[in-house]
Amino acid sequence: MQQFSSTHWIRRHAAKLAIVSLALVLMAPLAACGGSSSSGTSSGRVNLTFWSWVTGIDKSVADFNSSHPNIHVTVANVGGGTTEYDKLYTAIKANNEPDLGQVEFQLLPTFETTGSLVDMSQYGANSLKDQFVPWTWNQVSIGNAVYAIPQDSGPMAMYYREDIFKKYNIPVPTTWAQYADAAAKLHAANPNEYITDFPPKSGGWFTGLVWQAGGQLFGINGQSWKVSINNPQSQQVASYWQDLLNKKLVKTELDFANAWYRDLQTGAVATWISAVWGSGTLSSNAPQTAGKWRVAPIPQWQAGQNVDGNWGGSTTVVFKNTQHPKE
Incomplete structure (x- = not known):
């Protein structure tokens, strides 16, 4: 870490x-x-x-x-x-x-x-x-x-509040299954805190997660565009986050908006799945949390993997x- x-x-x-x-x-x-x-x-x-x-x-x-x-x-x-x-x-x-x-x-x-x-x-x-x-x-x-x-x-990573994970004795997740488990434990311990935010209009962010899962939404087939929005990897990622949404374990604020910045500042969200440029966003918009954030590899779909996506x-x-x- x-x-x-x-x-x-x-x-x-x-x-x-x-x-x-x-x-x-x-x-x-x-x-x-x-x-x-x-x-x-x-x-x-x-x-x-x-x-x-x-x-x-x-x-x-x-x-x-x-x-x-x-x-x-x-x-x-x-x-x-x-x-x-x-x-x-x-x-x-x-x-x-x-x-x-x-x-x-x-x-x-x-x-x-x-x-x-x-x-x-x-x-x-x-x-x-x-x-x-x-x-x-x-x-x-x-x-x-x-x-x-x-x-x-923009290789992706997981920024997380070390103090929050330690406070509730929650291990830092390395797989998406562990991430969902951490989301449930955190929200059960404090209903005002969430594992992260699911930004409903951030297509680039979601595409990066599909990329990490091995999917590709668009491509070139000869001289034509190939569109595959509903490929198996895309459905896998969508189903995963839909499950967290259905259980109300993640927030749904627009990212890079005032309410979202406030959540970063107050600790309402404990992680941010972002790209390497995300550290600048945190230092500029959540200054009161300086020294509390850590960065780890993005969670993997299978333990032991080392697969990344790209956002931006x-x-x-x-x-x-x-x-x-x-x-």
Whole structure:
């Protein structure tokens, strides 16, 4: 088990920024693949705008700008997640999107279907394939077409309140069966406390759990989409959580909302099945619980397994409206 602390969060955060920096650095050589016909400034420098909500990414971009004097990237934080996406959809309709944008893996197909993304394979993007783990590259490519460069990923884990588990003498679960047993014991000991929250509108979270169970909701079959929402693994995950819901052993607050933050702060929930970026959410929104959280591997469907899912993770896309696609 690993203790959660501010130092731990900084290390996690720094790693993410390093990956973002790597993505920017890897994209730079694409400009050289076909020369540059971009107008840029009178000094020859190309100016690009990058929409992103990652805290501290401006520092990574500053490093990139320092090492690439002929390209200057300006970061604009227009809001995180859905807020940025809504503005991007509006910008796409108005042909006024930025040069670059941060798009999470699960939203990438939606943006690709708008026809607004540059296929970077024509600028040599496939030469970068071996610098990423296969599944992340599969998320950004269709056949030989490459519609984004991976930024980071979100391996899942279980954050838990060590003090609550010790208070009620409940072992930290390592399997989903043990997790359900811990949920029953905790709620029986204190009806005001729950093992966790089941966020009813968090599709990315649920998809990550299906992933861990070995299921895949969507895929490609030749030139067509393959949809398998009701695959056996998806039904297994849904049935598991439905059982906890029927027994009223989990809460059902919307995640990343005020009531949900309050539950994290007050101890109304004892665990959060999240991704590695979750430590930043806890430190920022539940400061009174600092030092009480620990992190453990996500529970397994079978004892002794070591299988993970993914929730989140982002990419950098280039929009067709840019005047500098090669850069």
